[in-house]
Amino acid sequence: MFKSQKIRFTLSLAALFAAAALASPAMAQTKGDAAMGAKLYATNCASCHLASGAGGVKFASGSVSADLRAPGLEKTYRHSNKLLLRAILAAHDEDNERLDQPMPAWKGRITTAQAQDIIAYLHTLHS
Ligand code: HEC
CATH class of the missing domain: 1.20.5 (Single alpha-helices involved in coiled-coils or other helix-helix interfaces)
Known part of the structure; x- marks a missing residue:
């Protein structure tokens, strides 16, 4: 048995x-598979940004996890997937400043293709 x-x-x-x-x-x-992105998001991102993407979780550092839903996120990142990719992989914001801790830089933990999958998924989330 x-x-x-x-x-x-x-x-x-x-x-x-x-x-x-x-x-x-x-x-x-x-360039980005939203279904794959959904799984990657659930595993790597939902703990801080919530399953809905709404964020709002407060951390000891004083930072608050960002709302990753459209249209807010897309507006902030000037509708540029390239800037969003940098935000995820390097943890740099739209002006190239380091995002607040504990947002990790995902380079080396997920591949560029996986980050693109997550971006495709984020575009499906709306506030
Ligand atoms: C340990 C908690 C944590 C995890 C896990 C995490 N994040 Fe974050 N994230 C944050 C925090 C906190 C911020 C806000 C940083 C700031 O305001 O400077 C943030 C900000 C962001 C931003 C910038 C949004 C903006 O409005 O500028 C993006 C994009 C983002 N996260 C995507 C992701 C993705 C995609 C994942 C999963 C691969 C992920 N995060 C995992 C905590 C986390």
């Missing part, structure tokens, strides 16, 4: 890796 569970688990892991391997070349071609 335990052995069959183990085999099933191993098989589903193998299926996951196969799916990931198949998905990656397609992902590189598209």
